[in-house]
Amino acid sequence: MTDLPKSARVVIIGGGISGCSTAYHLAKLGWTDIVLLERKQLTSGTTWHAAGLIGQLRASQNMTRLAKYSADLYRSLEAETGLATGLRSCGSITVALTEERRVEILRQAALARAFGIEVNELGPREVAALYPHIETADVVAGVHLPGDGQADPGNIALALAKGARQLGVQICEQVKVTRVLTDRGRVSGVEWQAEGAQGVIAAEHVVNCGGMWGRDLAAQNGVTLPLHACEHFYIVTEAIPGLGQLPVLRMVDECAYYKEDAGKILLGAFEPKAKPWGMGGIPESFCFDQLPEDFDHFEPILEKAVARMPMLAEAGIHTFFNGPESFTPDDRYYLGEAPGLGGYWVAAGYNSIGIISSGGAGMALARWMTEGAPPFDLWEVDIRRAQPFQRNRAYLRERVSETLGLLYADHFPYRQMATARGLRRSALHDALKARGAVFGEVAGWERANWFASPGQAPEYRYSWGRQNWFENQRAEHQALREGVGLIDMSSFGKIRVEGRDAAAVLNRLCANQIDVAPGRIVYTQMLNPRGGIESDLTVTRLSETAFLLVVPGATVQRDLAWLRRHIGEAFVTVTDVSAGEAVLEVMGPKARDLLARVSPEDFSDAAHPFGTAREIEIGMGLARAHRVSYVGELGWELYISTEQAAHVFETLIAAGEAVGLKLCGLHAMDSCRIEKAYRHFGHDITDEDHVLEAGLGFAVKPAKGDFIGREAVLRKAEAGLTRRLVQFCLTEPEPLLFHNEPILRDGAIVGQITSGNYGHALGGAVGLGYVPCRPDESAEELLAARYEIDVAGRIVAARASLAPLYDPSGARLRG
Structure with a gap:
C-alpha cells in the first residue's frame, strides 16, 4: 500500500474496469488529486472473469455511442500504454430460430444502419458459411456485424489503470473504504482501512464503482443503488483441432453465446431463471474467486449447445466457471450523481455488459462531473430513475432472477416484468382488476394498460405484430374519441412546492409563466442551460404560496433532485405527495355529460375553462378537477384524496352506464396522444x-x-x-x-x-x-x-x- 494522502479532489471506490475507466477519463480531462482505492486487487471482483464480448449495437443511439467509443478506445490503449488489450475484430452473428426473433433481429439491423454500423442480413446458408460448425437446418435468419469482436477484460482494465497512473492518478490496492463521510448534504471524504492502518481522505467527490459491493456501500448514506449479484455460468473446452478463428455467435433462442479463443470454445449462458447470490452479503475474503459448480443448472444449456455444435460432444471441458455479476431491476446500469447527496457519483450495475459499456461510461461520467451535465441524454442509465423502494434486498433478489435471462429473451414491445410485482398499487387496483384490467409496471406502480373483454384471458401474448390486446385498445381508443373513458392515473408524480418564494423559484426554473392566478394550470418545461428539456410537467397554482407539480411517475426522483438542487437559499419547501391523491381521468366528448350526473357544479367552458383547476363536489365527496387532457379530447383529471377514491370511482361507474362509460388503459391513452403528437418525456x-x-x-x-x-x-x-x-x-x-x-x-x-x-x-x-x-x-x-x-x-x-x-x-x- 502506498502512503495515502489526507485529501483528494475525488476518491474512486473500486478497481474494476469501471473504476479504472473513470479515473483514466477524469485525468484525461485535466483533473488532479485523483485517488482510486481497491479493497483487494485490480479486476478481482467481476472484471477478471468477464467474457469480453465487444458488441457495438445497443438498444438506443446514445448507448450505442458509448459502446462504439469503448471499442475505439480499447483499440488505441495498447499504443498509449504498452499493454495489449487482446482486442480482435472477429465480428458477431446473432441467429434467429423463430419468425418472431427474425423480425426482432431485422429491426436491430435497421437500427444498426441508422447508427452507421456495418451490418449484413443473413440467410441460413450465409450463417453456415460464416460459422460452419453449427447445425443450421432450423435457422430462420441471422445478422452479422463485422465490426464486433472480443477482448481481454482484465488487460483492458489494467491498461486503463496504467494510463491513469501515467496521468498522475494514485491507485492503491488492498485498501477498503468503510464509509463515505458527509457534511450538510454533500460528501466530505472517505474512511479507509488497510492491514494495520486506517484513516480518512477528505474529498469533494466520491465515485462508487463498487460493483456488487456498491449497493450496501451506497445504503450507508441513504443512496439507492438497486443491484444484486447473480451467478453467471460458462464452460471453456479443451483445444479443438481445426477450429479456426470464428466470429462471436449468439444463439439467443437457446440462451447461449459462443466465443472462440485460441482454438477453444467458451460457451456462456443467460438462462431464463437465474440464481441470485450474496443475499447475506459477500464474503470479506472474496478476491478472484469463483462460486461452486452447478452442472444441473447449466445442463439444459449444454444439451442444446451440443445439438447445435456437435463437435462439443467430443471436446473435453477444460473449465466450468461460475462467477457473480451485478444485475439491476431493468437491465440497465447506473450512472450519475445520486439525488439528495451532492458529490456522490455512481458507475455500477452493468448487467454483464460492463466491458463494452465501461469505456464510454467512464468518459460520460467524467464529462458529467467536469461540466455539471451529461454530454448527451443518458436518462436510460441515470441513477435518478432508481426508486427508493428498490434498495429492498428481497425485491432485488426476486427481480434479478428474471433480468439476467431477459438479456437473451425476445425483446417484444410492451413486454412486462413477471417478478417482484404488486409493490405500488393505486387505491383502485382491486376494483380495476375485478373488471378485467391487465397491468403493466412503471417505477413499481401497477397501472392498467388494457381491459380484457368478458371471456378473454387477462394476460399479454407477445408478438412483433398485433398483440392480443390490439382490438381492446381500439375499442378503448374509440370510447375516448367518441364517447367517454375513465383512466386511473394515480401513478402520476405529484410534488408540492410551497413557501414565500415558491412563485419566484418556479418562474426561474420553468420556461413558461408560472406567476398566474390561483386555479390556473400551466403546461411547461424545466430547461437546462443548453435549452434541453429536464422535465415536462404541469404546474397548478393552488394559492399565493402553494403550487402542485404533476410529472410522469418514472421521473419523480429526477424532478425532485432538479428542484432541490436549484432552490438555493429561497424560502421554499418541496414535498413528494404522489401517494396522497388518486387521479381519475374522465375523457371524451361525453365527459361533461358524465360529470353533470355526479356533481352539482357547472362544467361549461365559461364556468370551468381549459387550463384551470377548482374543487368540486362529486358524489358525497370532494375532488379537485383539472381541465387538461393528454388524449386530445374534452376532459378532466380528478385529484381525489386517496381514502375517497373508491367512493368517487363507484359513483362514476354507476352514473356511467347511462352514457356508455368505458374503462380505458394506458395503451389507449398512448395511441390517442400519439395521434395528437403530444410529446413523451424520455x-x-x-x-x-x-x-x-x-x-x-x-x-x-x-x-x-x-x-x-x-x-x-x-x-x-x-x-x-x-x-x-x-x-x-x-x-x-x-x-x-x-x-x-x-x-x-x-x-x-x-x-x-x-x-x-x-x-x-x-x-x-x-x-x-x-x-x-x-x-x-x-x-x-x-x-x-x-x-x-x-x-x-x-x-x-x-x-x-x-x-x-x-x-x-x-x-x-x-x-
Missing part, C-alpha cells in the same frame, strides 16, 4: 433536445424575465433550427411502429422514430421523430420531401406533418 423530449426543436416554443415565455435556458432559447431562435420534431403516419394500415425505426428522407436515413403507436382514428401506425433541416428551410420545403420508415427492413411510405394529424386546431379539447 423518448420524444430529453435533456439533449432543444425545446424549440421539439416544437414546444408555445410554452416558452422569454419576455417574462430570466429563467434557466433563456439565453439558449434566444440564441436558437436567432440562429434557426437545425432539426425539427415531425409526426409521421404510415400510408399502409398493417405495419406497426414502436421506437427507433429509421426515418428516410428522399431515400436517405436521417433519423429514428422516437415513439410510436397505432393511430386508430387515423388508420395507421403513427410516430414522432427528429428530421435535420437547414436553419432557413421553410415548413413547406421540409414537408415536400418524400418520407419513408424502415420497418424491419421493409421501407414503408409515410405522411409527414408538423401540426397534429388529428384535430390540428384543437377544437375537440373545447368539447
